[in-house]
Amino acid sequence: MWEARLNAALNECGCSLGAGFMCAALAGSVIWRFLYSSWSISQSLALIWQSIAAVLLAAVIGKFFGLALAENRLRYIEKQIRKFESKAASEI
Secondary structure (H helix, E strand, O other): OHHHHHHHHHHOOOHHHHHHHHHHHHHHHHHHHHHHOOOOHHHHHHHHHHHHHHHHHHHHHHHHHHHHHHHHHHHHHHHHHHHHHHHHHHHO
């Protein structure tokens, strides 16, 4: 039970959450540009670079959140295991 969750938390690199943030930023950027931009040719290059920057920044932020989440999961699992050990030791 704990082994599978512990291995999953140990192997987590934050990429899945980073990818989710990246997709959300891309969708948000497209929606924002569609609703609030004039889509003129003179602004298209700036819009592309701003969108790329927003997507990359969101991916990095998501990766760091994913790593922090994995660290918290590890600490929680560790507390559960230690609690189980102390309870088992007191019953003996």
